[in-house]
Every structure is written in structure tokens, then in C-alpha cells.
Amino acid sequence: MNIQEAKTEICNTLRAYLAKDENGYYTYPLIRQRPLLLIGPPGIGKTAIMEQAAAECGVGLVAYTITHHTRQSAIGLPEIVKRNYGGKGMMVTDYTMSEIVASVYDCMENTGRKEGILFIDEINCVSETLAPAMLALLQNKTFGSHKIPEGWILVAAGNPPEYNKSVREFDIVTLDRVRKLTIEPDCDIWLKYAGQQKVHQAIISYLSVKKNNFYAVENTVDGKFFVTARGWEDLSRLLQSYEKLGIGISEELVEEFLQKEETARDFAGFYQLYTKYGEDYEIPSILSGNLSRENLALKEKMAADGAFEERFAVVNLILGALREKAEEYGQADHQLEILYEMLLHLRTQVRKNAEEEKLGISLLEEFVQEQENSLQIKVKMELISVREQKYQETAIRRLREYILTAKKEHVRSAENGFKRISKCFEKEAVCREDMIQKLQGELQNAFSFIKESFGENQEMLLFVTGITADKSMTSFIAGNGCPAYFEHSEMLLYNKEENELRKACLEAVHERLQEESRDRV
Numbered sequence: 001m002n003i004q005e006a007k008t009e010i011c012n013t014l015r016a017y018l019a020k021d022e023n024g025y026y027t028y029p030l031i032r033q034r035p036l037l038l039i040g041p042p043g044i045g046k047t048a049i050m051e052q053a054a055a056e057c058g059v060g061l062v063a064y065t066i067t068h069h070t071r072q073s074a075i076g077l078p079e080i081v082k083r084n085y086g087g088k089g090m091m092v093t094d095y096t097m098s099e100i101v102a103s104v105y106d107c108m109e110n111t112g113r114k115e116g117i118l119f120i121d122e123i124n125c126v127s128e129t130l131a132p133a134m135l136a137l138l139q140n141k142t143f144g145s146h147k148i149p150e151g152w153i154l155v156a157a158g159n160p161p162e163y164n165k166s167v168r169e170f171d172i173v174t175l176d177r178v179r180k181l182t183i184e185p186d187c188d189i190w191l192k193y194a195g196q197q198k199v200h201q202a203i204i205s206y207l208s209v210k211k212n213n214f215y216a217v218e219n220t221v222d223g224k225f226f227v228t229a230r231g232w233e234d235l236s237r238l239l240q241s242y243e244k245l246g247i248g249i250s251e252e253l254v255e256e257f258l259q260k261e262e263t264a265r266d267f268a269g270f271y272q273l274y275t276k277y278g279e280d281y282e283i284p285s286i287l288s289g290n291l292s293r294e295n296l297a298l299k300e301k302m303a304a305d306g307a308f309e310e311r312f313a314v315v316n317l318i319l320g321a322l323r324e325k326a327e328e329y330g331q332a333d334h335q336l337e338i339l340y341e342m343l344l345h346l347r348t349q350v351r352k353n354a355e356e357e358k359l360g361i362s363l364l365e366e367f368v369q370e371q372e373n374s375l376q377i378k379v380k381m382e383l384i385s386v387r388e389q390k391y392q393e394t395a396i397r398r399l400r401e402y403i404l405t406a407k408k409e410h411v412r413s414a415e416n417g418f419k420r421i422s423k424c425f426e427k428e429a430v431c432r433e434d435m436i437q438k439l440q441g442e443l444q445n446a447f448s449f450i451k452e453s454f455g456e457n458q459e460m461l462l463f464v465t466g467i468t469a470d471k472s473m474t475s476f477i478a479g480n481g482c483p484a485y486f487e488h489s490e491m492l493l494y495n496k497e498e499n500e501l502r503k504a505c506l507e508a509v510h511e512r513l514q515e516e517s518r519d520r521v
């Protein structure tokens with residue numbers, strides 16, 4: 001299965017194992033709750049899907065790479081305790097709580113989530129001293145003498161033997177107590193993920209054409225050569241950072257992430273072309289509509305006369321620029337929504353205290369302080385993501401700036417202070433409307449350029465498909481409209497219907513051949 005299917009299976013398992021009856025008791029027998037064992041090549045995203053599954057199901061997550069642990073940290077330290085056996089007190093050896101099990105309880109305490117995933121990575125690469133403890137974990141959900149708390153699902157991951165010399169093979173007894181999921185690299189699935197994670201458009205464009213270069217692990221007499229999904233994503237982040245800093249990208253730099261010379265050289269060459277196309281076509285000017293009619297016509301002809309690789313790159317360059325603008329709008333829109341929600345709560349507070357004018361504008365400052373205190377509690381309890389935390393912090397900072405503006409203008413009462421704050425907020429709402437109009441215009445210009453350059457052919461289909469696959473773009477279009485998208489998105493429907501018709505025809509031909517074969521018999 002691919003990594004997306006594995007994540008779906010993890011989510012389904014969570015829902016099944018954690019289902020409860022009307023009295024609040026788990027309905028799935030604990031003894032039948034087999035741990036999940038993910039076996040797949042390195043760097044395909046096994047750890048990433050744990051975070052996604054935990055977030056989607058609203059449960060906690062404790063992740064450990066077991067090869068970083070000693071036997072003592074995994075199962076605890078020995079200690080001498082007194083026990084009664086047959087009425088006699090005896091000194092025996094026991095073990096302190098495992099650091100890993102303790103981390104599960106810490107997660108429950110800090111987040112308030114009583115259910116979750118305990119993820120143990122590289123489980124089949126443990127040392128000889130830890131191997132028995134790992135087998136006991138998979139079979140009994142215990143570390144030493146301490147059980148994993150009820151409501152916590154065990155998921156383990158490891159690499160096949162061909163990728164790691166340290167791998168230990170599990171025996172049949174152990175494998176008969178787990179659910180083994182074999183994961184294979186899948187470029188198409190990763191490309192969908194890459195679009196959502198804002199992976200550099202040059203990488204998406206390259207792998208859309210050369211999917212065979214997505215993943216490779218080779219162990220030869222000449223050395224180890226590999227290209228992984230992790231490598232592509234890490235390279236993407238560096239490309240984006242270097243571009244902002246104006247630092248050049250060399251083949252040697254690419255090879256630090258894609259450790260297979262042929263792939264690194266091929267992508268480095270593609271990236272140079274991709275960058276050159278971006279400069280030659282002046283994509284920002286095409287989208288903004290700042291090119292003269294003559295210059296625009298030259299760009300359209302240049303695109304129309306280009307080879308397949310160039311035409312493909314141009315479409316992806318346009319997609320990349322639009323995705324960046326849509327993401328920027330999405331962030332600004334979400335930020336404004338959070339600020340608006342705060343203002344609604346503030347208005348309620350002001351109205352409740354309208355008769356207590358003695359509070360004056362200090363009421364507004366107290367409200368902002370309450371919001372900040374509430375945010376700090378959420379952060380401490382891990383009830384909010386880092387991204388949402390930043391949005392909240394920005395909204396609180398804006399409110400403080402608004403209040404400071406009111407105080408500079410000698411506003412005294414909370415009611416008048418709120419009116420002044422509302423005017424500040426209205427200016428930001430106007431900026432949002434300007435962003436909407438600008439992005440709508442850029443979308444229309446993009447559709448117009450692609451239509452004039454390539455007509456209603458595969459390039460238009462690629463463009464529409466790219467927009468449809470991007471959440472930021474589709475969210476913007478759903479909320480603000482784009483006539484050109486709705487007009488051309490019918491191509492997706494026609495393409496789907498054509499594929500379904502082709503499939504039906506092939507099935508009909510296959511059935512007819514079978515019938516003829518039976519008749520001959």
C-alpha cells in the first residue's frame with residue numbers, strides 16, 4: 001500500500017479500537033488490539049503520517065526512535081523493593097517506570113488527552129539487549145513491568161532488511177500478534193501531499209514528468225546511492241530559503257539531498273531551466289497584466305512554440321506564483337477572522353460593562369490580557385498548533401496596537417475605544433477586499449495566457465488540475481468566484497467521463513473475448 005492508504009488504515013484502527021458503548025467502556029477487546037507494524041523504505045513519510053493521523057482523530061501522540069534508547073531508559077532502572085510472599089517479607093528486584101511509558105502519562109497530563117498513539121520508530125533495529133523488551137512490547141503492550149495506558153494504540157515502524165544491515169527479523173510468533181502494513185513509495189500520492197505542503201514548484205514540476213526519479217535506494221559495490229521523499233522535501237525548503245537570500249543553486253548542493261549523481265545532475269539542470277523560463281516569461285507581469293499587448297503576444301508565441309518540457313514548466317511556474325498568492329490571501333483572511341472573533345467577544349464585554357464607566361478604556365486592556373493568558377494556557381496544555389498560536393499572537397498584538405492608537409487620541413471610555421478599534425479593523429477589511437480583486441484578476445490573466453498560448457489542450461487540463469488539487473486556490477475560488485475556472489473545470493469532468501467510457505469499452509471487449517473463447521471450447 002502507499003503512505004496515504006497507510007494513514008487511512010491508522011485512522012480507521014483508532015476509531016475501531018477506541019469505540020465505546022453507551023456506558024463509556026471500550027468495545028474492542030484489549031487482547032485483540034494488535035499493534036500496527038509499518039514496514040517500508042526510509043524517508044517515505046512514516047513519521048509524518050503519525051502526526052496527521054493523531055491530529056485528524058483528535059488524540060495524543062508520543063513518538064520515539066527506539067535506536068536512541070538504552071535498555072535502562074526503555075524498561076526502567078532496577079530497584080530493590082519489599083514484597084510479601086506467603087506471609088513473609090522479602091526483598092526483590094523491581095524496575096522503575098520506563099521513560100517511554102512515563103512520556104505517555106506526561107502527554108496525558110499536559111494535553112488532557114486520555115487517548116493517543118505511541119509510535120516507536122526503527123523497532124526492528126534495536127540492540128541485542130533491547131530486542132526481548134521490544135518483542136514483549138509488541139506482544140503484551142508492556143515496557144518491563146509497566147503497561148501502556150488503556151486508550152493508547154501502539155504503532156511501530158521499521159525498514160526492510162535490504163535497506164538496513166541492523167534490521168532484526170521478527171519471528172512468526174511475534175508477527176502473528178501484529179498487523180503488518182507493507183508500504184511502497186508512490187510518487188502520485190506524494191505529489192498531492194507536496195502541493196498541500198507548499199513544496200517548491202520546480203520539484204513538483206520535475207517529478208510530475210520524471211516520476212521514476214522520485215525514489216531510489218541502491219546498495220552497490222561502488223557505494224550507497226539514494227533519493228527519498230524526505231530528501232525532496234528538505235531540498236525544497238533549502239531552495240525556497242536560498243532564493244529569498246539570492247544564493248545560487250549548484251549541482252553539488254542538490255546532491256547533498258539527492259544522493260544519486262544522475263538524479264541530482266538531472267534535477268539541477270531542470271532547475272536552471274525552470275529559473276530561466278521564469279525570468280524569460282516574466283510571470284509576475286503576465287499575472288498582474290502589466291505587459292504591453294505586443295510583449296504579451298510575444299510571450300504567448302514563445303510558449304506556444306516551446307517544447308513539451310518548456311510548456312510544462314511555464315504552466316507550473318504560473319501555478320506556483322498563483323499558489324503563493326492564494327496562500328498569502330488565505331493567511332490574511334484567517335488572521336482577519338480570528339481578529340473579528342476577538343472583537344465580537346470584546347463588544348459583548350463592553351456592552352455588559354456599559355454602566356460602569358469608571359472602568360474606562362482599561363476594560364479593553366484587561367480583555368486583551370485575558371486573551372493572552374488564555375492563549376498561554378492552551379500552549380502549555382498543547383491544545384493549539386504552533387501555526388494557530390502565531391495567528392492568535394498576531395491578533396492580540398494588533399488589538400494592543402489599536403488600543404494604543406485610541407489612547408493617543410485621548411479616548412477615555414471603553415465604548416468610544418471600541419468604536420476607534422472598529423475603524424482600525426475596517427481598514428484591514430478594505431485591504432482584504434483589495435487582495436481579493438487582485439487575485440481574481442491574476443487568475444483571469446493566467447487563464448487567458450494559457451488559452452491564447454496552448455488552446456484547450458493538455459496544458460489547460462494540467463493548469464485546471466493543479467488549481468483543483470490546491471486547497472488554498474480552491475478555498476479562494478469557492479469563497480470569491482472565478483468564472484474562467486468554472487468554465488474550464490468542465491474539462492476535468494469530460495476527461496473523467498472519457499476515462500470511464502474507455503474502461504467500460506475495454507471491459508466489454510474483454511467479456512466478449514471470454515465468451516468467444518468459451519464458445520470455441
